[in-house]
Amino acid sequence: MSTVTLVEYEDASPEVIAVYDDIRAVRNTDYINNFWKALAQHPDTLKRVWSSLKAVMAEGEIDALTKEMIYIAVSVANNCDYCIHSHTASAFSKGMTSGQYEELMAVIGMAHQTNGIGSGLKVPVDECYLK
Amino acid sequence: MSTVTLVEYEDASPEVIAVYDDIRAVRNTDYINNFWKALAQHPDTLKRVWSSLKAVMAEGEIDALTKEMIYIAVSVANNCDYCIHSHTASAFSKGMTSGQYEELMAVIGMAHQTNGIGSGLKVPVDECYLK
Amino acid sequence: MSTVTLVEYEDASPEVIAVYDDIRAVRNTDYINNFWKALAQHPDTLKRVWSSLKAVMAEGEIDALTKEMIYIAVSVANNCDYCIHSHTASAFSKGMTSGQYEELMAVIGMAHQTNGIGSGLKVPVDECYLK
Amino acid sequence: MSTVTLVEYEDASPEVIAVYDDIRAVRNTDYINNFWKALAQHPDTLKRVWSSLKAVMAEGEIDALTKEMIYIAVSVANNCDYCIHSHTASAFSKGMTSGQYEELMAVIGMAHQTNGIGSGLKVPVDECYLK
Amino acid sequence: MSTVTLVEYEDASPEVIAVYDDIRAVRNTDYINNFWKALAQHPDTLKRVWSSLKAVMAEGEIDALTKEMIYIAVSVANNCDYCIHSHTASAFSKGMTSGQYEELMAVIGMAHQTNGIGSGLKVPVDECYLK
Amino acid sequence: MSTVTLVEYEDASPEVIAVYDDIRAVRNTDYINNFWKALAQHPDTLKRVWSSLKAVMAEGEIDALTKEMIYIAVSVANNCDYCIHSHTASAFSKGMTSGQYEELMAVIGMAHQTNGIGSGLKVPVDECYLK
Numbered sequence: 019m020s021t022v023t024l025v026e027y028e029d030a031s032p033e034v035i036a037v038y039d040d041i042r043a044v045r046n047t048d049y050i051n052n053f054w055k056a057l058a059q060h061p062d063t064l065k066r067v068w069s070s071l072k073a074v075m076a077e078g079e080i081d082a083l084t085k086e087m088i089y090i091a092v093s094v095a096n097n098c099d100y101c102i103h104s105h106t107a108s109a110f111s112k113g114m115t116s117g118q119y120e121e122l123m124a125v126i127g128m129a130h131q132t133n134g135i136g137s138g139l140k141v142p143v144d145e146c147y148l149k
Numbered sequence: 150m151s152t153v154t155l156v157e158y159e160d161a162s163p164e165v166i167a168v169y170d171d172i173r174a175v176r177n178t179d180y181i182n183n184f185w186k187a188l189a190q191h192p193d194t195l196k197r198v199w200s201s202l203k204a205v206m207a208e209g210e211i212d213a214l215t216k217e218m219i220y221i222a223v224s225v226a227n228n229c230d231y232c233i234h235s236h237t238a239s240a241f242s243k244g245m246t247s248g249q250y251e252e253l254m255a256v257i258g259m260a261h262q263t264n265g266i267g268s269g270l271k272v273p274v275d276e277c278y279l280k
Numbered sequence: 281m282s283t284v285t286l287v288e289y290e291d292a293s294p295e296v297i298a299v300y301d302d303i304r305a306v307r308n309t310d311y312i313n314n315f316w317k318a319l320a321q322h323p324d325t326l327k328r329v330w331s332s333l334k335a336v337m338a339e340g341e342i343d344a345l346t347k348e349m350i351y352i353a354v355s356v357a358n359n360c361d362y363c364i365h366s367h368t369a370s371a372f373s374k375g376m377t378s379g380q381y382e383e384l385m386a387v388i389g390m391a392h393q394t395n396g397i398g399s400g401l402k403v404p405v406d407e408c409y410l411k
Numbered sequence: 412m413s414t415v416t417l418v419e420y421e422d423a424s425p426e427v428i429a430v431y432d433d434i435r436a437v438r439n440t441d442y443i444n445n446f447w448k449a450l451a452q453h454p455d456t457l458k459r460v461w462s463s464l465k466a467v468m469a470e471g472e473i474d475a476l477t478k479e480m481i482y483i484a485v486s487v488a489n490n491c492d493y494c495i496h497s498h499t500a501s502a503f504s505k506g507m508t509s510g511q512y513e514e515l516m517a518v519i520g521m522a523h524q525t526n527g528i529g530s531g532l533k534v535p536v537d538e539c540y541l542k
Numbered sequence: 543m544s545t546v547t548l549v550e551y552e553d554a555s556p557e558v559i560a561v562y563d564d565i566r567a568v569r570n571t572d573y574i575n576n577f578w579k580a581l582a583q584h585p586d587t588l589k590r591v592w593s594s595l596k597a598v599m600a601e602g603e604i605d606a607l608t609k610e611m612i613y614i615a616v617s618v619a620n621n622c623d624y625c626i627h628s629h630t631a632s633a634f635s636k637g638m639t640s641g642q643y644e645e646l647m648a649v650i651g652m653a654h655q656t657n658g659i660g661s662g663l664k665v666p667v668d669e670c671y672l673k
Numbered sequence: 674m675s676t677v678t679l680v681e682y683e684d685a686s687p688e689v690i691a692v693y694d695d696i697r698a699v700r701n702t703d704y705i706n707n708f709w710k711a712l713a714q715h716p717d718t719l720k721r722v723w724s725s726l727k728a729v730m731a732e733g734e735i736d737a738l739t740k741e742m743i744y745i746a747v748s749v750a751n752n753c754d755y756c757i758h759s760h761t762a763s764a765f766s767k768g769m770t771s772g773q774y775e776e777l778m779a780v781i782g783m784a785h786q787t788n789g790i791g792s793g794l795k796v797p798v799d800e801c802y803l804k
Contacts, residue, residue: 092260095226120715129223130658191644251453261396322775354522357488391485523789616784619750653747
């Protein structure tokens, strides 16, 4: 009872199917990944989270691939195993090169390091950054 | 004794000055921000961290502004107040628009949300992501 | 040598058995979960942590099920896989409904999102909250 | 340019005012806290986050005060200073007693402790929790 | 109402005074730092947390200064501003040298970096570490 | 494409072999652990991270075993599964006793607890810690 149930398309209620169909249309693929199948146990949450994600991750002033790299950065810092896997796959599918992936990991590692040192040394924020 | 001392250029040792001069040259500004002044109490660490940061944050297959946005994303997730301030300032100075900033915050917020839900529901990683 | 050893009841020392018996009595079950079996390698820690947990998680002004939901919320944010699993099981065993579980996950996700945005935007705390 | 601007009601655009008015109506108070004033620079994000928060935090199978306590738990673990302050104030305004607050802090502290030990010892998840 | 009240020695109840006196005796100083004064609003929590901390931080197979450095490391990673300040002060009072402090910060920064990269790349744990 | 590739010694380029040989020499073992094999896909990152780690983790004013324990503390707080495993193995190989390991886990757990409570109660930093 305590583990997640994945709702397959075949077993889904009409309101879940409506979201699944929208995911398929927006992403131009039949594949529904496990995150949504897990959320489908909670149709209201599924609808709300998907509609937010669709709006946020759409091509905008920041391009879609960059958004995926930012998503990976957050997910690594929060150490969400599922999200690291899914958004890394997504970034590669959107054209992330091997060189970009290396640089992404390097920036993430570097930021972690200075985050630790900055917090550890309790560096005061520069006046000019507070204006 | 327990709070950080900021080493000003005028008081710095030759090895610290060498790093400060490199920071100024690379960034094309006389301004040395507090992070480096705090690290300057520890010259070996200063040199090591600066040389790594310089290499990692240089324009590459990922452009310099995108790297700053990724840096902000990590710093927000790790909640390093200093790094959020300094890299937000840096991103704006490299041309981040107001619209990009809004989208950056939206992606960061969205990633946090699904990180929480993904970890909370213990969603199993899709087989296809493990290949 | 680097992995954890689980101390079974049959192999436990008298001081560990005393704790195990108390766990069984308090929880009204013979089952001892792995967390305690792992701690049992360190009997002083076992006794200290169990006696604290027993005091903290007892029915009080906050009921026992609500305490489990709060425990899950912290464990998700800290991403402790073991604790998420064990306290989710515990919450269900104490009567958490499917609807409460959905709402719990939704609140956790929402809090993560605004935590990220609040830290990212560096929103100043309202004066009225500081009184 | 790098710090947040708070949009006051008097200076807000019509779409921001519509959200502000809804916040006032739902919360039955004229007070708009800084989080929303900061988000108001980004009207789309303001609308999206507020409509999600309104849905998630409404009285449901989990009562509104308990939801605030869960929110605090996540915010403490993520160490979002703003969110800790605002949701602690909110919980007190919804009737959290001094005794509940003590127990909330005790549960949060306890969960942090076992999160650390559980991750540190790499305790394997019990088979029965995976069914 | 939402901010913390610090209970001064003069205003403390007998059970709080008993803890304060023990803190003074164990630490060989009259100074009671704010953490305990804040906890004193919750006497049961005060007693429980202090008795645990006293046991855990006592000289043992790990010396007291090393324990402080470990405490700092955790506090930096969790970004607890109060704990970073208090335990850094404590470590210096127990004899931490400037050189040790530099190395502590360097190790903390390094660990953060490889934590980020290790999680980001999803490096599989070596078989030999799982035996 | 989205999972990590481990570069074995036999398949490594000359610049990767140079790092591998240095790892073997410094650690006095033929074993190259997976972290470095994963980084080897990114030779520049491999070189940079290894040279930093070698400098930081060398015996200094803090001895090498203590540095490993500090590393574990950070890794537990950041919940990096790989780093917890590898540095726990490393600490044991450098002579960490069972008693030290117990105390390390106890300190880590204790720090997590007071980190949570300190942040939750928003305890103000003592004036004397800010001097």
